[in-house]
Amino acid sequence: MTLPDSPPSRAHRHPLLRRISLVIAVVMTVLLVAGGVAGFLIYRHLDGNLGSLDLTGQLGTDRPTKITQPSDEKQPLNILVMGSDTREGQGGGFGNDVSGARSDTTLLLHLPANRERALAVSIPRDTIVDIPECKTDTGTYPAHSERFNAAFSIGGPGCTIKTVESLTGVFIDHFIIVDFRGFEDVVNALGGIDVCLAEPVFDIKSGLDLPAGVTTVQGDQALAYVRTRYTIGNGSDIGRIDRQQAFLSSVIDKARSGGTLLNPLKLVPFLDAATKSLTTDPGLASLNEMRKLAQEVRSIPPKDITFITTPWLVNPDDPNTVVWNEPKTDALWQAIRSDADYPPPPLKPTEIDGKPLTVFPAGIAVRVLNGSTAEGAAADAAVELSDAGFDVIGVDNAETQDFISTIVRYDELSAEAARTVAAAIPGSSRVERVGLGSTIEVVVGNDWPGVSEIVVKKPPQTGVRTANDDICATQ
Numbered sequence: 001m002t003l004p005d006s007p008p009s010r011a012h013r014h015p016l017l018r019r020i021s022l023v024i025a026v027v028m029t030v031l032l033v034a035g036g037v038a039g040f041l042i043y044r045h046l047d048g049n050l051g052s053l054d055l056t057g058q059l060g061t062d063r064p065t066k067i068t069q070p071s072d073e074k075q076p077l078n079i080l081v082m083g084s085d086t087r088e089g090q091g092g093g094f095g096n097d098v099s100g101a102r103s104d105t106t107l108l109l110h111l112p113a114n115r116e117r118a119l120a121v122s123i124p125r126d127t128i129v130d131i132p133e134c135k136t137d138t139g140t141y142p143a144h145s146e147r148f149n150a151a152f153s154i155g156g157p158g159c160t161i162k163t164v165e166s167l168t169g170v171f172i173d174h175f176i177i178v179d180f181r182g183f184e185d186v187v188n189a190l191g192g193i194d195v196c197l198a199e200p201v202f203d204i205k206s207g208l209d210l211p212a213g214v215t216t217v218q219g220d221q222a223l224a225y226v227r228t229r230y231t232i233g234n235g236s237d238i239g240r241i242d243r244q245q246a247f248l249s250s251v252i253d254k255a256r257s258g259g260t261l262l263n264p265l266k267l268v269p270f271l272d273a274a275t276k277s278l279t280t281d282p283g284l285a286s287l288n289e290m291r292k293l294a295q296e297v298r299s300i301p302p303k304d305i306t307f308i309t310t311p312w313l314v315n316p317d318d319p320n321t322v323v324w325n326e327p328k329t330d331a332l333w334q335a336i337r338s339d340a341d342y343p344p345p346p347l348k349p350t351e352i353d354g355k356p357l358t359v360f361p362a363g364i365a366v367r368v369l370n371g372s373t374a375e376g377a378a379a380d381a382a383v384e385l386s387d388a389g390f391d392v393i394g395v396d397n398a399e400t401q402d403f404i405s406t407i408v409r410y411d412e413l414s415a416e417a418a419r420t421v422a423a424a425i426p427g428s429s430r431v432e433r434v435g436l437g438s439t440i441e442v443v444v445g446n447d448w449p450g451v452s453e454i455v456v457k458k459p460p461q462t463g464v465r466t467a468n469d470d471i472c473a474t475q
Contacts, residue, residue: 105125121336123164189266210225364391367441372444403444
């Protein structure tokens, strides 16, 4: 999935936000390591750190249908994670005392029923979306189109949840709000996190000052790394998401390492800092609930924790914003709703000569010649090849009409393309012919077998990363 670059945003820029995907780091690592906590007093202390917020009244009853498994099996879970620059009002809802709160980070975490994998979907803050009617403490805000992150500013987490559910049709089972003021404590408790830069960076706006290569960052430099944008890569906000997802991979790896899990002097301070920054719905607002969920997901290997950003396109009406690439986002939301793998498992490439195909039909120019006694055979074959995606550039008669079998003619430079054509025509044989250039000739014989479906090996997919990817692969 190749995505265009995102232009700089004109959206609100809170000094601690800048789309800090460490929201996910805090949540995922708490879920992945909470099961290792021992000791009643420590447990009770950590449990008391968690804040709770009941949004039932704001969400109402007009919500997506939740797809469930049989009652004796685990259920798929969708957890909406939101970053916030304040924890004020966490006990009584988002009212006047939290005026001005922002959430430039929103992530949908999907845990399938089998708990064998996890999918974390980042929603860009500058996506123009339809925000539904939202209840607030001062009244009702009408439905309208605006940047996605405006939903939190308008009506807090309740409005953000309603917006996500209305856009995706995905039922949100739980939500978690992460306060960024505890971010540095979380990173410091882990002893710092490794980041990788292709070249030295000095950014006046964020305060980032790091050399090239792998560096362990703590405190202000860790915060600066996840904030910075203009001096790394292409300066886009979505490019920053990829770096933040790499940072999260390092956090998960560090938190799950023996050096943390087996060391109470590191584990307890980490969980203390992390739980202090969390506010959740009542159903998840206890360490016991998180511990039970942790026991279910701790076995997920890093390679099966996938991070993606919602597929997007530059907004033609405003180049400073983006819109969803709907065919791709529709497939994404459908996969989550049906608890299916995403990205879908790749089909096994078709092989010929013991090697997988590497050239797609759309890039192959084919001329079809009738070498059989059947009138119109070449024209019929051309239709089949065109329907299969090949670029048919001509139809004619072969030099004779006594070809018993179908052959594929090609120039030496087009041998790979010829393999694809031959694989699509079972039983055909390849014949090298000098001078054809990039054109492949298909001579239809009396045995014409028709065109079969083939699968070509796809290049690595961009825009998708897993928790075990190399942290230096984002530059």
